[in-house]
Amino acid sequence: MLIFMATAYSTSTVAELGGSPKRSRRMAGILDTIAERGEVxxxxxxxxxxxxxxxxRRDLTVLxxxxxxxxxHGGAKAAGSLAELPVALRDTRFQDAKRRIARAAAGQIPRERHAIALSGGTTTAGVARELTGHADLTIVTNSLSIASLAAPYPRLRIVMTGGILRPQSLELVGVLAEGTFNAINVGTAVLGADGFSAAAGVTTHDETEARTNHAMxxxxxxxxxxxxxxxxxxxALAQMADTSSIDMLITDDSADPDQLDQLRAAGVTVVVA
Incomplete structure (x- = not known):
């Protein structure tokens, strides 16, 4: 019942925040412009x-x-921090790069008898899409989007955490989600991020989400x-994992080369897809 209700929420959110890919891209662009200028x-x-x-005007009303x-009067301005886009709009940004990254990440996963944990996010959802051809794979996730995406494939075993639903990311977070991750062992964790640097580690905008992903x-x-x-x-605000706990980063060629060199020096294997 929980998955059904959350899937319905996701569908309505997409309809409200974009409707069509063109409109979603425009609205994401509006948010970027307002974040950069403050007022427009x-x-x-x-x-x-x-x-x-x-x-x-209709776009601004929805936002x-x-x-x-x-x-x-005559425009719009930022309402607090615009750092975290809603999941319905995030999916329209950097699509080609995210597909390449997802394909490369899926190539790192054994095709049989493996357990993988996936955090929420559009890039990790892309990894889940690339894994649908695998056999005897267990996916553990706190993301309603990823669970719904993988559910139609009978060869995939889906384990969902409990927790409190974050509407911005459609992830289940908190002590119930952390308890699920603490109770199991997985071969590979695939972690999305709002930021990753050698000094600060892997970070996200929400501290509760960070604690849940740290447990994963x-x-x-x-x-x-x-x-x-x-x-x-x-x-970003909260650390999910320090750099020493990360084995590999998969990114694209738009990443700052100096930052990638710092991550390599910290012991992270860097793959540019």
């Missing part, structure tokens, strides 16, 4: 996105209703971080 006028947005004022921006990493024989180049060198 409707006229500036119409020029930037080559869309009508009426279309952009304001979600608490992501604040409407102003602690019980894994090896941990692979999957993150597009925009995340490399960035530091």
């Amino acid at each position: 006028s409707l006229g500036e947005l119409t020029q930037q996105f080559d869309s009508s004022a009426a279309t952009l 304001a209703d979600q608490g992501l921006i604040t409407r102003t 990493v602690a019980k894994a024989q090896r941990t692979i971080v999957v993150a597009d180049g925009s995340k490399i060198g960035k530091v």
